[in-house]
Amino acid sequence: MDADTVTARNSKIGTYMTKPKVLISDKMDPQAAQIFAERGCDVDVITGKTPEELKAIIGQYDGLAIRSSTRVTADILEAATNLKVIGRAGIGVDNVDIPEASAKGIVVMNTPFGNSITTAEHAIALMFALARQLPEADASTQAGKWEKNRFMGVELTSKTLGLIGAGNIGSIVADRALGLRMKVVAFDPFLSPERALELGIEKVDLDELLARADFITLHTPLTDQTRNILSKENIAKTKKGVRIINCARGGLVDEAALKEALDSGHVAGAALDVFVTEPAKESPLFGTPNFVSTPHLGASTSEAQVNVALQVAEQMSDFLLTGGVTNALNMPSLSAEEAPKLKPYMALAEKLGSLVGQLTTGSLARISVHTEGAATELNAKPIVAAVLAGFLRVQSDSVNMVNAPFLAKERGMEVREVKTEREGDYHTLIRVSVKTEAGERSVAGTLFSNSEPRLVELFGIKVEAELAGHMMYIVNEDAPGFIGRIGTLLGESAINIGTFNLGRREAGGEAVLLLSVDSPVPASVLEQARALPGVKRAMALTF
Numbered sequence: 246m247d248a249d250t251v252t253a254r255n256s257k258i259g260t261y262m263t264k265p266k267v268l269i270s271d272k273m274d275p276q277a278a279q280i281f282a283e284r285g286c287d288v289d290v291i292t293g294k295t296p297e298e299l300k301a302i303i304g305q306y307d308g309l310a311i312r313s314s315t316r317v318t319a320d321i322l323e324a325a326t327n328l329k330v331i332g333r334a335g336i337g338v339d340n341v342d343i344p345e346a347s348a349k350g351i352v353v354m355n356t357p358f359g360n361s362i363t364t365a366e367h368a369i370a371l372m373f374a375l376a377r378q379l380p381e382a383d384a385s386t387q388a389g390k391w392e393k394n395r396f397m398g399v400e401l402t403s404k405t406l407g408l409i410g411a412g413n414i415g416s417i418v419a420d421r422a423l424g425l426r427m428k429v430v431a432f433d434p435f436l437s438p439e440r441a442l443e444l445g446i447e448k449v450d451l452d453e454l455l456a457r458a459d460f461i462t463l464h465t466p467l468t469d470q471t472r473n474i475l476s477k478e479n480i481a482k483t484k485k486g487v488r489i490i491n492c493a494r495g496g497l498v499d500e501a502a503l504k505e506a507l508d509s510g511h512v513a514g515a516a517l518d519v520f521v522t523e524p525a526k527e528s529p530l531f532g533t534p535n536f537v538s539t540p541h542l543g544a545s546t547s548e549a550q551v552n553v554a555l556q557v558a559e560q561m562s563d564f565l566l567t568g569g570v571t572n573a574l575n576m577p578s579l580s581a582e583e584a585p586k587l588k589p590y591m592a593l594a595e596k597l598g599s600l601v602g603q604l605t606t607g608s609l610a611r612i613s614v615h616t617e618g619a620a621t622e623l624n625a626k627p628i629v630a631a632v633l634a635g636f637l638r639v640q641s642d643s644v645n646m647v648n649a650p651f652l653a654k655e656r657g658m659e660v661r662e663v664k665t666e667r668e669g670d671y672h673t674l675i676r677v678s679v680k681t682e683a684g685e686r687s688v689a690g691t692l693f694s695n696s697e698p699r700l701v702e703l704f705g706i707k708v709e710a711e712l713a714g715h716m717m718y719i720v721n722e723d724a725p726g727f728i729g730r731i732g733t734l735l736g737e738s739a740i741n742i743g744t745f746n747l748g749r750r751e752a753g754g755e756a757v758l759l760l761s762v763d764s765p766v767p768a769s770v771l772e773q774a775r776a777l778p779g780v781k782r783a784m785a786l787t788f
Contacts, residue, residue: 263287264285264286264287265285265286265287265307265308265329265565265566266286266287266288266289266305266306266307266308266327267281267286267287267288267289267306267307267308267309267310267561267565268288268289268291268302268303268305268306268308268309268310269281269288269289269290269291269292269310269311270291270292270294270299270309270310270311270314270315271292271310271311271312271313271314271315271334272292272312272314273290273310273312273334273550273554273557274550274551274554274555276551276554276555276558277310277334277554277555277557277558278290278558280555280558280559280562281310281558281561281562284558284559284562284563284566285562285566286308286562286565286566289306292314294315296316296318296320296321299315299321300320300321300324301324303321303324303325303328304324304325304326304327305327306325306327306328307327307328307329307330307565308328308329308330308331308332308561308564308565309325309328309330309331309332310331310332310334310557310558310561311331311332311333311334311340311341312333312334312335313335313337313340314340315340316340317331317340317341317342317346318342318345319342319345322342322345322346322349322351325349325351328349328351329350329351329352329564329565330351330352330353330354330561330564330565331346331351331352331353331354332354332355332356332557332558332560332561333353333354333355333356333557334356334359334553334554334556334557335355335356335359335360335544335553336355336356336357336360336544337355338353338355338574341353343574343575346575347575352564352570352573352575352576353573353574353575354557354560354561354564354571354572354573354574355557355572355574356552356553356556356557356560356572357572358413359549359552359553359556360543360544360546360549360552360553361413361414361417362417362548362549363543363544363545363546363548363549364414364492364543364544364549365414365415365417365418365421366421366546367492367518367539367542367543368414368418368462368464368490368492368543369418369421369422371490371492371516371518371537371539372401372406372460372462372488372490372516373401374516374537375460375488375490375513375514375515375516375535375537376398376399376400376401376460376488376514377396377398377399378396378398378514378535380537381396381534381535382396399459401422401425401426401427401460402425402426402427403426403427403428404427404428404459404460405427405428405429405430405457405458405459405460406418406419406422406427406428406429406430406458406459406460406461406462407429407430407431407432407454407455407457407458407460407461407462408429408430408431408432408433408446408454408462408464409431409432409433409451409454409461409462409463409464409465409474409475409497410431410432410433410463410464410465410493411431411433411436411440411441411444411446411464411656412433412435412464412465412652412655412656413655414464414493415431415433415462415464415465416444416655418462418464419431419444419445419446420444423445423446427460428447429444429445429446429447430446430447430448430449430453430454430457430458431444431446431447431448431449431454432448432449432450432451432454433448433465433656434606434607434608434609434640435609435637435640435653435656435657435658436448436608436656436657437608437609437610437656437657437658437659438608438610438657439657440655440656440657441657443657448608451474451479452482455479455482455483455484456482456483456484457484458483458484458487459484459486459487459488460487460488460489460490461475461483461487461488461489461490462489462490462491462492463475463489463490463491463492463493463494463497463498464492464493465493465494465497465640466493466494466640466641466642467493467494467495467496467497468639468640468641468642470639470640471497471640472496472497473496473497473498473499474497474498475489475491475497475498475499475502475503476499476502477499477501477502477505480499480502480503480506480511480512481506481511483511483512485510485511486511486512486513487511487512487513488512488513488514488515488516489503489512489514489515489516490515490516490517491516491517491518491519492518492519492543493519494519495517495519495520495521495522495523496521498515498517500517500520500521500528500529500530501529503515503530504529504530504533507530507533507534507535507536508533512535513535514535514536514537515530515535515536515537516536516537516538516539517530517536517537517538517539518538518539518540518541518542518543519541519543520538523541524540525538525540560572572645573645574645575645576645586623587623587624587627587628589692589695589696589697589698590620590623590628590631590675590692591627591628591631592631592698593675593690593691593692593698593699594614594628594629594631594632594635594675594677595631595632595634595635596635596690596698596700596712596788597632597635597675597677597688597689597690597700597712598631598632598633598634598635598636598677599635599636599638599639599712599788600635600688600700600703600712600786600788601635601636601677601679601688602635602636602637602638602639602640603639603784603786603787604718604784604786605679605681605686606681606683607681607682607683608681608682609658609679609680609681610659610680610681610682611658611659611660611661611678611679611680612632612633612636612653612658612659612660612661612677612678612679612680613660613661613662613663613676613677613678613679613680613687614628614629614632614660614661614662614663614675614676614677615663615664615665615675615676615677615678616628616663616664616665616673616674616675616676617664617665617666617667617668617669617671617673617674617675617676618665618666618667618668618669618671618672618673618674619668619672619673620673620674620675621664621665621666625662625664628675629650629660629662630649630650632675632677633649633650633652633653633660634649636649636677637649637652637653671691671701672691673691673692673695674689674690674691674701675689675690675691676688676689676702677689686704686705687702687704687705688700688702688703688704689701689702690702690712697711698711698712699711700712700746700759703748703757703759704757705750706748706749706750706755706756706757707748708746708747708748708757708759709746710744710746710759710761711744711761712786712788713761713788714743714761714762714763714787714788715761715762715763715764715765715766715785715786715787716759716760716761716762716785716786716787716788717735717758717759717760717762717766717771717774717783717784717785717786718757718758718759718782718783718784718785718786719731719757719758719759719760719774719780719782719783719784720755720756720757720758720780720781720782720783721755721756721757721758721777721779721780721781722753722754722755722756722779722781723749723751723752723753723754723755723756724753724778724779727756727777727778727779728745728747728758730777730778731758731760731774731777734770734773734774734777735760735762735770738767738770738773740762740763740764740766740770741762741763741764742760742761742762742763743760743761743762743763744760744761745758745760746758746759746760746761755781765785765787766785771783771784771785
């Protein structure tokens with residue numbers, strides 16, 4: 246969100262001549278309305294409105310509390326002339342046009358941790374269902390068959406559980422599994438060895454997890470990096486007889502490949518609470534033996550529904566009455582006075598964090614944010630939070646500058662903040678360094694004209710580039726003719742180049758190339774780029 250807009254909005258917080266008005270437009274626990282009223286808001290509970298009906302009344306309200314039924318489109322936002330905050334009781338905000346809300350200065354909040362226990366327990370329940378074939382046994386028994394010898398289950402005790410994702414929900418599943426005397430291994434690039442030790446689990450790479458796990462549960466968001474993480478190829482790497490559970494996001498598992506593996510007997514059982522297409526009215530998996538499905542029930546307990554309703558009411562009330570910000574998806578935690586000065590620095594910090602996040606491979610041990618010169622005079626917390634948000638957003642689209650530090654701590658990431666008041670080559674500089682198993686590498690950026698973010702160093706190589714839109718990152722051996730070859734490749738692929746940004750360590754040594762392009766770079770083009778003589782690495786970046 247534009248910092249000037251935030252400042253203007255926040256200047257009105259807490260100075261209402263009348264009480265702020267809030268609309269609850271979806272079914273929600275009644276305690277939410279009670280909290281709004283007790284905190285000093287006027288609240289209306291009007292559910293089931295059509296988009297046209299909602300559009301006709303939304304202009305009266307300062308806050309809108311929703312679940313998944315209300316769709317907050319650009320058309321609705323156009324009519325929301327007084328709206329200041331939208332609160333989603335739950336995690337997903339696919340039903341909110343966040344870019345349009347940001348453009349209009351409307352804060353969008355969610356409650357990402359209100360249903361963690363509920364979702365974790367559902368994963369454990371599905372694990373038991375698979376281990377003892379409970380759905381099939383129930384159907385058989387109620388049909389009057391009494392097939393006692395048909396349903397031979399397996400114990401969970403001493404089995405190995407493989408967690409793909411060991412964040413908030415994954416760590417709860419691990420705790421419950423350890424209580425069942427299971428062994429737990431986890432694949433999570435952001436899980437530090439210290440955090441793994443604290444949880445009592447073993448950190449492994451994905452291939453080792455696939456080879457060792459008797460049960461696999463997924464607890465990761467759906468991103469370009471995690472889509473089809475259980476692909477046909479990876480399912481083939483699993484131990485014969487594995488059982489797979491997914492209560493996270495549809496699209497993490499290749500459903501067609503899972504069907505084949507169940508039919509062949511390589512996978513002994515699978516349970517999905519989420520599907521690529523929802524509502525899942527039909528699926529090739531339906532009717533497959535040893536397959537269990539539920540209709541996205543991960544968050545469906547009375548306790549979870551109460552938790553998210555209470556949290557969204559508290560968060561929205563705090564914002565409307567005091568300016569407090571919690572779990573905002575499009576707004577940093579800032580005071581109105583700090584916002585204008587910090588705005589360009591946070592933009593630079595987030596871009597540097599995103600760049601490092603997209604380029605870093607391997608387990609992360611530490612991330613450091615080093616400010617030099619004029620940047621040291623500012624409040625460093627929003628700058629560090631912006632770096633972490635950019636870095637972690639590669640793995641989760643629900644990360645923001647408010648919850649990024651919490652998520653980093655949860656993952657056991659060591660975060661360092663360093664200040665150097667002296668000026669170096671630049672009047673002001675932000676450097677982001679990451680330490681992984683492969684060593685320590687850093688990127689650095691500055692502000693041109695005190696407002697325009699620019700990358701000035703990439704892994705020890707001097708380079709000047711604007712980080713924006715679609716980009717292509719190439720590491721190659723510095724040799725004549727390379728620029729012509731890459732230009733020809735992109736031209737033949739109908740990809741228009743915006744800018745070339747070059748840097749090298751020394752003549753004939755390692756060089757880097759950052760290109761801004763007008764459209765996303767297809768995987769096929771990246772493969773062709775990697776095949777060019779001298780290319781060591783080629784990646785697509787997005788900012």
